[in-house]
Amino acid sequence: MADNIIVSIKGLDKFFDSDRGLVRAVQNLHLDIKENDFIVLLGPSGCGKTTTLRCVAGLERPNGGSIEIAGTLVDSVDKGEFVPPERRDIGMVFQSYAVWPHLNVYQNVALPLTDGSRRVPKDQVTDRVMESLRLVQLDGLDSRPVTDLSGGQQQRVALARAIVTKPQVLLMDEPLSNLDARLREEMRIELKKIATTAGVTTLYVTHDQGEALSLGDQICVMNEGKILQNGTPEEVYSKPPSLFVAEFVGEMNFIKGSVSGVDTIRSPLGERKFHFDRSYTVGENVTLAIRPQHLALEPLSDKVSDNPKGVISTKTYLGDSVLFEVQLSEIKVVIRASGDTLINEGQEVEIILSDKNWHIF
Amino acid sequence: MVILIAIVVVFVYISFQTGVIGTDDAEFSYDNYKDLFGDEFVFEVLENTLIFAIVTTIVSLFVGLPIAWITERTTIRPKALIYAMMTIGLLVPPVFVGMGWTFIAHERIGFINKMLMAVFDLNSGPINIENPAGMGLIEGLTLAPLAFVLSVQVFRTMNPALEEAAQTSGLTFKRTLMRVTLPLARPAILAALIYIFVIGLATFDIPAVIGLSSNIYVFSTYVYSEAFPPDGLPEYGIPAALGTAMILVALLLTVWYVQMLRTSEKYQVVTGKGYKATQIYIGKWAPACWSFICIYFFIGLLLPILLVCFMAFLPYITPPSLEALKIFSLVNFEQMNWEYVGRGIKNTVLLMLIVPPVILLVAFCVSWLVVRTKTKARYALEFGAFLPHTVPKVVMSLGALLLSLYIVNDYLPIYGTITLLIVVYVICWIPFGTRALNSSMIQIHKELEEAAYTSGLTMVRAIRKIMLPLLRPTMLSVWIWTGLLVYREMTIAVFLISQDNVTLPAIVWGRWTMGSPNVAAAITVLMMLALLPLMVLGWRFARKSRF
Numbered sequence: 001m002a003d004n005i006i007v008s009i010k011g012l013d014k015f016f017d018s019d020r021g022l023v024r025a026v027q028n029l030h031l032d033i034k035e036n037d038f039i040v041l042l043g044p045s046g047c048g049k050t051t052t053l054r055c056v057a058g059l060e061r062p063n064g065g066s067i068e069i070a071g072t073l074v075d076s077v078d079k080g081e082f083v084p085p086e087r088r089d090i091g092m093v094f095q096s097y098a099v100w101p102h103l104n105v106y107q108n109v110a111l112p113l114t115d116g117s118r119r120v121p122k123d124q125v126t127d128r129v130m131e132s133l134r135l136v137q138l139d140g141l142d143s144r145p146v147t148d149l150s151g152g153q154q155q156r157v158a159l160a161r162a163i164v165t166k167p168q169v170l171l172m173d174e175p176l177s178n179l180d181a182r183l184r185e186e187m188r189i190e191l192k193k194i195a196t197t198a199g200v201t202t203l204y205v206t207h208d209q210g211e212a213l214s215l216g217d218q219i220c221v222m223n224e225g226k227i228l229q230n231g232t233p234e235e236v237y238s239k240p241p242s243l244f245v246a247e248f249v250g251e252m253n254f255i256k257g258s259v260s261g262v263d264t265i266r267s268p269l270g271e272r273k274f275h276f277d278r279s280y281t282v283g284e285n286v287t288l289a290i291r292p293q294h295l296a297l298e299p300l301s302d303k304v305s306d307n308p309k310g311v312i313s314t315k316t317y318l319g320d321s322v323l324f325e326v327q328l329s330e331i332k333v334v335i336r337a338s339g340d341t342l343i344n345e346g347q348e349v350e351i352i353l354s355d356k357n358w359h360i361f
Numbered sequence: 362m363v364i365l366i367a368i369v370v371v372f373v374y375i376s377f378q379t380g381v382i383g384t385d386d387a388e389f390s391y392d393n394y395k396d397l398f399g400d401e402f403v404f405e406v407l408e409n410t411l412i413f414a415i416v417t418t419i420v421s422l423f424v425g426l427p428i429a430w431i432t433e434r435t436t437i438r439p440k441a442l443i444y445a446m447m448t449i450g451l452l453v454p455p456v457f458v459g460m461g462w463t464f465i466a467h468e469r470i471g472f473i474n475k476m477l478m479a480v481f482d483l484n485s486g487p488i489n490i491e492n493p494a495g496m497g498l499i500e501g502l503t504l505a506p507l508a509f510v511l512s513v514q515v516f517r518t519m520n521p522a523l524e525e526a527a528q529t530s531g532l533t534f535k536r537t538l539m540r541v542t543l544p545l546a547r548p549a550i551l552a553a554l555i556y557i558f559v560i561g562l563a564t565f566d567i568p569a570v571i572g573l574s575s576n577i578y579v580f581s582t583y584v585y586s587e588a589f590p591p592d593g594l595p596e597y598g599i600p601a602a603l604g605t606a607m608i609l610v611a612l613l614l615t616v617w618y619v620q621m622l623r624t625s626e627k628y629q630v631v632t633g634k635g636y637k638a639t640q641i642y643i644g645k646w647a648p649a650c651w652s653f654i655c656i657y658f659f660i661g662l663l664l665p666i667l668l669v670c671f672m673a674f675l676p677y678i679t680p681p682s683l684e685a686l687k688i689f690s691l692v693n694f695e696q697m698n699w700e701y702v703g704r705g706i707k708n709t710v711l712l713m714l715i716v717p718p719v720i721l722l723v724a725f726c727v728s729w730l731v732v733r734t735k736t737k738a739r740y741a742l743e744f745g746a747f748l749p750h751t752v753p754k755v756v757m758s759l760g761a762l763l764l765s766l767y768i769v770n771d772y773l774p775i776y777g778t779i780t781l782l783i784v785v786y787v788i789c790w791i792p793f794g795t796r797a798l799n800s801s802m803i804q805i806h807k808e809l810e811e812a813a814y815t816s817g818l819t820m821v822r823a824i825r826k827i828m829l830p831l832l833r834p835t836m837l838s839v840w841i842w843t844g845l846l847v848y849r850e851m852t853i854a855v856f857l858i859s860q861d862n863v864t865l866p867a868i869v870w871g872r873w874t875m876g877s878p879n880v881a882a883a884i885t886v887l888m889m890l891a892l893l894p895l896m897v898l899g900w901r902f903a904r905k906s907r908f
Contacts, residue, residue: 092815098808116817
């Protein structure tokens with residue numbers, strides 16, 4: 001098992017001195033990355049995801065714990081081991097692209113091979129650079145100054161430069177955040193393809209849940225220097241273990257209530273039955289959570305039902321779907337319905353609740 | 362840096378000594394300070410210095426600031442020409458302008474005065490620049506390009522969105538200027554003001570060239586005349602006491618300056634990515650703006666330099682006229698002590714070759730440590746590199762003189778050698794180098810360097826392959842500028858030269874004070890001719906845009 005783990009982070013700690021005193025950016029973090037996996041670190045700004053990445057790169061020195069890359073111990077605070085970034089078998093793509101403005105496209109990609117610690121014989125440099133450029137679809141632009149390129153193209157140069165040494169692990173620090181929305185979508189698909197084609201283990205940092213869900217084989221949701229959940233995108237989306245993860249990944253309705261019986265919860269939706277996955281004491285305060293697409297609407301009819309009733313306060317048309325904000329007596333909920341619904345703003349509706357898809361925190 | 366501290370310490374030490382330095386008579390006392398503050402003449406000197414510095418500051422900002430604004434924020438064309446004119450203004454040694462103005466407006470020999478005296482039948486010239494305000498005016502004119510350079514930065518880096526927001530909020534052009542642009546520029550302008558004021562307090566060359574012969578003293582010339590009296594023993598104690606007080610004043614002002622600079626940086630755009638400041642259509646105001654610039658250029662630079670050139674070809678001082686042309690001759694050049702001048706040329710060239718690379722090396726190391734590392738020492742380094750800026754050149758030179766002559770002479774006989782000049786010059790312009798390198802190193806995104814590390818480059822290689830090429834334009838311009846500054850430096854040279862290590866500006870100074878202004882003018886012409894190609898070079902590199 002140990003032989004296909006490429007990056008192994010154990011008990012990583014990193015502190016920073018700041019004006020507000022000591023900040024614990026990363027706290028006792030454990031993470032194993034398997035060969036060819038695409039791992040995304042997801043979290044709000046300041047959650048320690050970039051710091052973790054920079055520790056793996058060797059751009060920050062940890063205050064505790066150890067990091068191994070491809071079986072080589074690169075950081076160990078206990079053993080006093082620290083391998084500087086240039087001697088780690090990594091490639092890195094930076095948020096600001098960081099393409100060197102005084103070199104052209106070819107020179108940017110070639111420099112790691114000609115001057116880095118992972119040099120190749122001179123006669124192979126051109127082949128390797130061209131191969132790399134072809135992979136990011138920049139072949140033909142190799143003699144252009146990088147400053148002439150668009151943001152998306154500079155991004156590709158940065159990517160080509162990072163993979164040209166065929167590193168054991170590719171590190172990406174919010175690589176798409178400087179691109180505009182449409183280009184970001186394109187590059188997202190592209191990135192995944194390139195990483196798969198190059199067959200490189202990737203550690204990717206982002207605060208964008210859409211990026212995380214679409215790119216990652218595994219997603220680590222982080223907050224306050226800790227990993228809250230490590231799972232597949234499906235797991236992270238459908239089984240958030242905590243309120244924070246539920247709130248951060250995807251849209252979610254939160255309804256406060258309290259346990260009123262063996263399997264019932266009283267809330268603004270009325271007293272209803274739920275499947276409890278653990279035992280609660282009666283009177284305990286809980287938060288109910290459900291995604292907008294797991295709720296449905298019906299125009300108010302004469303039929304007698306115990307469904308909660310409300311009024312549509314806003315309707316946001318998104319083309320393929322519609323987001324309704326429904327005002328109930330005390331709370332508002334957001335409901336996603338298909339785009340061809342005939343329900344309009346101001347209309348009285350009742351909300352159809354199912355037993356499934358509820359999360360209780 | 363250690364040397365600098367040694368110089369300052371020696372200086373402060375001497376300020377507490379009475380009696381002949383280096384003998385047993387010397388003893389510790391506060392007498393110098395008592396004498397200093399009990400001396401009415403010293404108060405006169407201080408008053409002169411203050412008037413001089415204030416006039417200098419006002420004049421330079423009055424000229425430099427509007428030109429900077431016009432250049433950066435209007436559609437005036439061609440901008441390159443204004444930059445060229447201002448760069449020339451920065452490069453021409455103030456001494457030359459001072460000499461030129463003496464020929465123009467000296468009470469007795471100035472040609473304007475002679476003309477006016479002839480026309481209106483007066484006994485003495487009505488215009489007189491031999492007073493603190495007059496000298497301040499000339500100094501202000503020579504410092505106007507500096508004021509320009511300092512404020513151009515402000516207008517260029519100001520975030521245009523701030524002004525656009527004012528406009529979209531319905532503010533008129535005038536109101537935007539008054540309520541947004543100027544308040545935003547205020548800290549930076551104030552910083553420029555303090556900067557120039559400090560220079561005004563300490564400057565030597567123009568007060569020396571114009572004022573010394575008429576016994577008008579400011580701080581720097583007073584120190585000089587005490588340390589190098591025409592007769593009698595040099596007096597170091599009192600000038601040292603005054604200098605110590607001056608260092609304190611300059612230090613306080615510098616602290617204030619740094620604070621202002623910090624405030625102003627908050628307003629600046631951090632990245633220059635794809636933004637362009639909106640420019641005001643100049644239209645019918647163009648001729649007025651150009652007149653302002655050209656009038657400044659003419660009276661501040663062209664006229665005095667023309668006069669100097671004119672005098673260089675005359676055997677004695679004569680007002681410019683057709684008749685004067687008849688006595689035009691090369692006599693000043695022919696009778697020059699070429700052996701002596703040759704030594705001056707040799708030394709000057711030597712200094713220009715050695716000093717800039719040394720400065721670059723030291724400044725690069727300091728800047729890199731300050732900008733790129735997190736060591737605690739970087740604050741000390743930054744402060745140390747800035748310190749020479751607060752120590753007036755006169756004080757530094759005199760301190761170096763005393764240090765080399767009385768303290769280390771026994772085991773390190775560098776007094777009277779070119780080495781001494783090299784050391785002092787390097788210390789003097791390190792702040793210049795670090796400031797330029799700091800600012801362009803900050804502009805180079807840290808990730809560019811980190812990308813090199815993660816690509817497998819060692820630190821040394823990353824610096825060589827990434828940092829140095831990116832910094833090359835700045836390095837080159839620092840190289841050329843320090844070279845030019847060394848070339849024109851008079852103050853330090855005047856204090857530290859002897860027969861062997863004489864430099865060209867010091868020779869000019871010598872001829873001027875020994876009563877042969879025409880010979881001085883002749884050497885000046887030679888210097889300016891040699892300066893021309895250098896100026897073109899300097900101008901090209903000063904303009905070279907950074908990445």
